[in-house]
Amino acid sequence: MTSGDQDSRRAERAGDHPGVPDAFERLWTPHRMVYVGGQDKPEDDGEAACPFCRTPSRSDEDGLVVHRGASAYVVLNLYPYNPGHLLVCPYRHVADLTELTDDERDEVGALTATAMRVVRGVSAPDGFNLGMNQGAVAGAGIAAHLHQHVVPRWNGDSNFLPVVARTKALPQVLGETRDLLAAAWAAATAPEGI
Numbered sequence: 001m002t003s004g005d006q007d008s009r010r011a012e013r014a015g016d017h018p019g020v021p022d023a024f025e026r027l028w029t030p031h032r033m034v035y036v037g038g039q040d041k042p043e044d045d046g047e048a049a050c051p052f053c054r055t056p057s058r059s060d061e062d063g064l065v066v067h068r069g070a071s072a073y074v075v076l077n078l079y080p081y082n083p084g085h086l087l088v089c090p091y092r093h094v095a096d097l098t099e100l101t102d103d104e105r106d107e108v109g110a111l112t113a114t115a116m117r118v119v120r121g122v123s124a125p126d127g128f129n130l131g132m133n134q135g136a137v138a139g140a141g142i143a144a145h146l147h148q149h150v151v152p153r154w155n156g157d158s159n160f161l162p163v164v165a166r167t168k169a170l171p172q173v174l175g176e177t178r179d180l181l182a183a184a185w186a187a188a189t190a191p192e193g194i
């Protein structure tokens with residue numbers, strides 16, 4: 001191995017991404033291993049340490065952002081349950097659905113519906129899981145900042161073997177998945193005739 005190879009490698013902080021760790025171990029994800037090491041777990045609930053607050057300041061590509069709305073944005077989950085697992089997040093650092101303004105709540109709902117249409121157009125899932133975990137006790141990985149999960153589901157996707165079979169491909173295609181969904185989103189929401 002040359003020194004050039006070493007220089008080309010870069011450790012990336014998982015805490016800089018809007019991932020929501022879940023109960024499913026994914027040992028193939030280097031970001032996850034960093035997370036398990038504790039380096040990127042937010043030390044407090046403040047906005048400075050919050051990946052959902054930091055992500056909008058990154059480029060779409062670096063932040064895995066699929067779409068930016070007026071009061072909320074859509075991003076790929078760094079810890080996907082399935083390919084195309086999206087999160088709809090308000091820009092504001094609020095924890096609870098009741099803290100959103102009417103406009104924010106409306107947009108989170110609208111973006112969730114558009115996310116379903118876009119993912120259906122791209123990868124034809126058989127169904128979806130939608131949901132918000134409110135509070136750490138309910139399973140929220142980043143409890144301080146509200147996020148709506150949009151998880152495409154395929155028949156048989158919870159089987160052990162398909163999960164194993166994806167173990168190497170999935171982390172490598174996160175960027176490609178973002179590109180695909182962002183392009184599909186733009187096409188799906190473009191005014192007629194443009």
Ligand SMILES: [Zn+2]
Binds near residue numbers: 051052053092093144
């Ligand atoms: Zn936040």
